[in-house]
Amino acid sequence: MERPIQRTFFSIFLLAQLVAAAPTQATTQACTDITNALPGKVLSPGLLALEYYLEQIPIVNFATRSGGHDPNVGHATVEDGILTTMTDMVGLTYDAMKRVAYVKPGGEWNDVIGDLEPSSVTITGGRLGLVGVGGYLLQGGVSFLTAQEGLAADNIVGWKTVMANGSIVNLDATTNPYLAQAMRRSGSQFGIVTKYTVRVHEIGDVWGHFCIYEDSQCDALYAALHNFVGNGARDPKAAIIFSDLVAVEGLETRLLYYFYDGPTRPTAGLFADFFNIPGLICAPKTQKYSELLKSNGEPARFLNSRVSFRMYSEIRTKLAHITAPFLTLLRPTSQFSIDFQPLPSIIGKISESKGGNAMGLSSSYPDRIVLEIQGSWALASDDAVVYSLSKQLTDWLDEQVPKRLDEAGMSRDMYLPLFMNDAAGDQPVTKSYKDHEKFKALQRQVDPDGLFSTRAGGFKY
16 A cells, blocks of 8 residues: 555645645736747646656756857757757848848858858858857857958847847847947857848859868978968958868878858969968869858768867877877777967957957957867767867967967967857856956846846856
8 A cells, every 4th residue: 555655645745836836817827928929839737847846946047049059068058948949040131222131040051141142242151051150140250251351240230139138129239339249259148139130241153162181281281371370361352271180090181171252262372372282182163152161061060969169280289199098999980170260460450340349359459360179079978088188288278378478579468368159168258358347247237137147058257
């Protein structure tokens, strides 16, 4: 008789819990309104209610996902909470009179660029077509067009946003420049954006794709990269992604993505210098911009499902040394890379002219390189190990960068903000912004109860 008695006691206990927590009339009406507004999309009481009361969760955490490209735990995913996905909010409309595109947050850049192509315009967006739209725009966004137009976020002039209090606000850069500056590169800490109004860029056929180089060419490639970074703004139509790949058993490869905003590349100058270096495979050609982004992104679909983001040859050598014990034949598909992404000084000038962003680049800042330290692996059981490997490299960089600044006679106080799109979840991105306290105060002003700062994913102020 013991088990039936236990079941009866449990039933009485559960009934008492349900009665004690009976909804008020206002709550019932709210649930009814939501159900009517979203027919077939709201779960009814029953087993769901039973599970909820047994869990007794005092605070509900949540995350919002657009393209799902952010690999950091808790940013586009949530455990024991609510995940809002924007999968079906895909595409855009183009206003030729106003020269802006109204962009939905879900989907990939393949969707956005393809929709605009018949109008011979595009927007400053992802360089690989499979990259998600919403997070990329909120966090900044380096583009092949960045030396001409600034970061992707700099070109947003309107945000249709669900605020912390539930209101839907159309934020406009002209009427609310202070909040607009904060929205650019602060991630999701000011609200959930359901539509972006973005300036367009005229475009026709472009030239580009990738080349693969063997390790013996690394010195020549690093020299070309160094010269391009310091002088690349002479031809803002040219762009590159320089990727050092380290694979199983320490196999090293150089993968460079090239782009030129025109049907043919220049035959002289710093961009052309790369093509004096023999490659194993070179695939750049004249093509539609949408075709380029799609072909750039497709190989990345075949990477392992688990991904993390985090001085040229020394950095590459250090990464190879750190990862060697991990990259064995026991993990044949795992790989790491360092992507050197030029960020010429002209970008700060462009950003400033368009109202600025939270990162705070201006016309007074020098040429830079953004480092993306990326790892790809297959097993969840390796997560902690891989994260520790990438952190070893960033810890080493934290030691080396001040030394190199000293050697160059430059101040250690030189402003070096972290880049949100390529940052790991444990890196204090917003704290690296020079106006961190100003934007933190603004975030608290629009979200006084801390909905986004304490209960949502993403980088925090």
